[in-house]
Amino acid sequence: MKEIKGRCLCGMVSFEVVNAFDKLQLCSCEQCRQITGSAFASNLFVTADGFLWLSGTEDIVNYQVPGREISKSFCRFCGSGVPWSNADGSKMIIPAGCLSGEPEVSERIRIFAAEQPSWALDFEQANSHAGFSG
Template sequence: MKKIKGFCLCGAVSFEVVNAFEKLFLCSCDQCRQITGSAFASNLFVAIEAFEWLEGADNIISYQVPGRDISKSFCQTCGSGVPWVNGDGTKIVVPAGSLSASVNVAERLRIFASEQPAWASELELVSSHLRFP
């Protein structure tokens, strides 16, 4: 199967993953919004065997949300979100924005929509610009 690469912003951390993801979760829970500073986290799930660190694994810091299966791993140089292992150790959670190519994903789900902030509703109706206006 074809693999794609992912990186942090500064390039200190890199990885490779099989481009066959089980699920893409767009999660609007309170913790994912706080951890990303955005309307939702965009996380892909893949089997742990389909993932490999290329560089910089020792440059990663992780924060585990107490009492929840939510974690945030990031490059300690630039702060970019990088993949992390889920709570039971069976999957790698890959921030979709860290990948360098389009992904093949079996299922896409919006979750915790009840916690989505009002300002993030109907984002498809917001005007689009190719660059900063």
Template sequence: MPKLNGSCLCGAVSFEVVNAFDTMFLCSCDQCRQITGSAFASNLFIAADGFNWLSGADEVATYQLPARDISKSFCRVCGSGVPWASGDGMKMIVPAGSLRGEPEVVKKYRIFISEQPSWSSCLDQVEACEGLPP
């Protein structure tokens, strides 16, 4: 099966994953927006046996929100989001932005849209630029 590589921004942490993701969640809940600093978290889910750390697993730190099933793993060097294991260890959750290449995904969902802020609900109406605006 084809694989994708991924890493943190500085390259200290790298991994490979089978390019056959079960699910992608684009989550707009308050906690996901806070933990990512973005309009939504974009996470891919795959069976743990389809994932392999290539380097830097010892540079990965994880924050677990007490009393909630919300966590984030990140590179200790640059702070970039990196994959983490689900609570039961059966799945790996892979931040979509950490991958190089296009993921193949069976099902995609936008979730907790009731918590989506108005400034992010009409992004198709915001002027798009290939780089910085002129």
């Protein structure tokens, strides 16, 4: 199978993963919005045996939300989200934005859609620009 690479913004943490993801999950729960600073978290799921760290594991910081099964792993230098494993270690959860290419996904789902903020609705209707707009 073909692999896809990913990394944090500064490049200190990098990985390679089989490009055959079980699902892409867009989550709009309050905790995911807070932990990402966005309208939703975009996470990919793959079996752990299809994942390989290339560099920087010593530079990863993990934050576990107290009393919840929600966590975030990030580079201690640039703060970018990086992959983490589920509780039993069988799956890796990969923030979609840290991949260097297009993921191949079997299933795309949106969860906690009822918690999506009104300011995040109808993005398709927003004005588009190829770069920064001023």
